[in-house]
Amino acid sequence: MTKQILIMPGDGIGPEIVAEAVKVLQVAQQRFGLDIATDEALVGGAAYDVHGDPLPDVSLEKARAADAILFGSIGGPKWDTIERDKRPERGLLRLRSSLGLFANLRPALLFPQLADASSLKPEVVSGLDILIVRELTGGIYFGQPRGIREENGERVGFNTDVYSESEIRRIGRVAFDLAMARGKRLCSVDKANVLEVTELWKEIMTELSAEYPEVELSHMYVDNAAMQLVRAPKQFDVLVTGNLFGDILSDQAAMLTGSIGMLPSASLDQARKGLYEPCHGSAPDIAGQGIANPLATILSLAMLLRYSLDRGDVAQAIEAAVETVLEQGLRTADIHTEGCRKVSTAEMGDAVAAALSA
Template sequence: MKIAVLAGDGIGPEIIAQAVRVLEVLKADGLAIELEYGLIGGCAVDATGEPYPEETHRLASQADAVLLGAVGGPQYDALPRQQRPERGLLAIRKKLNLFANLRPAMLYPELANASSLKYDVVAGLDIMIVRELTGDIYFGEPRGIDVRDGQRVGFNTMLYSEAEIRRIAHVAFQAASKRQSRLCSVDKMNVLECTQLWRDVVTEVSKDYPQIALSHMLVDNAAMQLVRNPKQFDVIVTGNMFGDILSDEASMLTGSIGMLPSASLDENNKGLYEPIHGSAPDIADKDLANPLATILSVAMMLRYTFNQEDAAQRIENAVKQVLAQGIRTKDIAEPGMESVGTHAMGDAVLSSM
């Protein structure tokens, strides 16, 4: 199992280090794991002038999966847009054709009080958001900033082809078939023709999955319903921009963005796995970051790309055991509760494994 490890910026190297320790345990126990390291984001700009260097692309292309930390930092904000660390993320997703982003939002019972919502609203929460990742307004052309009638005008194009919608719909229906067989497709068809096509195509694809209960919801209502009654959802499928917003909203229902992993897959289940949080430069190198989302991303990697269900469950069970023992990093600690650092949390997970 060839894994490209891209630690990135900020807290990326710290959290990746703990995930690599988990992989080394699995390797020592018999899994054939090979790790190679590369640069992405700000550290790549510092070293090569590009956020996604050709050497990193070669490494990622030849690997079976990619494990990524986080990118970005305030020191890069003044760079030209094409050199900003976030362009590295967009580039690797596009060049590897990672079109399907899977973001689970599951609330561990021990963390129910960490959520900003009432316990009875979020207890037992388990949602999967399937976000299309390589189309939409993030990649549509034309785009840019022009001068028109003497003033600057910024413009972007929301664009989806039927084929792009169809393939992400299949991923979402298949995900729903392994869960509670309910799929909610989110769009803005009342004002956007692009998402009218989205609704039409998703409805057409639903004919291939008669066992799945399909519903549709406008994105503004979906944002409200995620706060009002999040447990009504099982799987949500939506486009790139709406998914970017809704998945971050859903993450906070669970108490901490530091707990949630993600997978970005191509048509053959080759994937890029990363925590959904950012680089958190304000706590970098302070042994404060929560590594659990990155460790759980390894579990998703083992499940979706390598079909190693037992190893994936071993990691997830270890995380559950650590939380049951009351071990917390600062972001998920309740008032008055003692917290541990990044490395100590990694120690606890390894001990439970």
């Protein structure tokens, strides 16, 4: 049966980096005989400019019909002053919520060729392989009530951090299952000493651990976890946490690998339908200059093939092609070091596609 992949380039550098991932997908189709059909849809600021909505109904319906979504990036200063519920980021939040994409997987894997590109000493990050599992459809990003109101003659902003027991159990099982397939170590990150919502989180994770006796469960406060990621990141295997903490820690972990431009992500529902996107943002300051790093998007494509299309063999081939290109010394500006060859966005995509086809 033909698999349907929806391409949603978005804003900023999104169209540039997604175009390079599509090149790689086309080579993979030819080499492996993949039965895949692609379609495209607007999202974010690009959708607002055309439809007055960052997630128009036509885009949402295409997303619902697809087996997987390859996503670029959204947002930019152009849309910062429009009404809040029409801003590009609200379109992505609605897309995640509407599709039930509750499990965000963010690997922080350091390619050995990039050890010198990390801001930390090579011996601290060499061999780094961390997976952060972030709950994506609950917590403070979605909790109600929220808003800005007048109180005692001044404006007050407020948000609600809320998680149900079932939401915590659902993401917890994903994390425990992934830990079972890796190093059998899971660290649950919370702030249970201050926040009741994360006190419940810690209790549920502890209860779940009885179902996974082979997995070593530990707990860590988020401030300590942030420090430990910089001090000794290789102590971690799988981390699981809520929406807000996961957003921050996964971006921090990205820099351990040399550049956030190297980090892919997957957002999955219970049936493993997913939205796949690079962890970085739309980078409007470099959009259109041909210098953005497409590797995180290409690696997101590999995750798409592994998790939603059950083609781990193709995913491994794409990841190997990326490593081949890095071994050849090709670097975009964000990961460039002395002695390597600086290449453009398109040149990097061409090189990965050529390595995959070899």
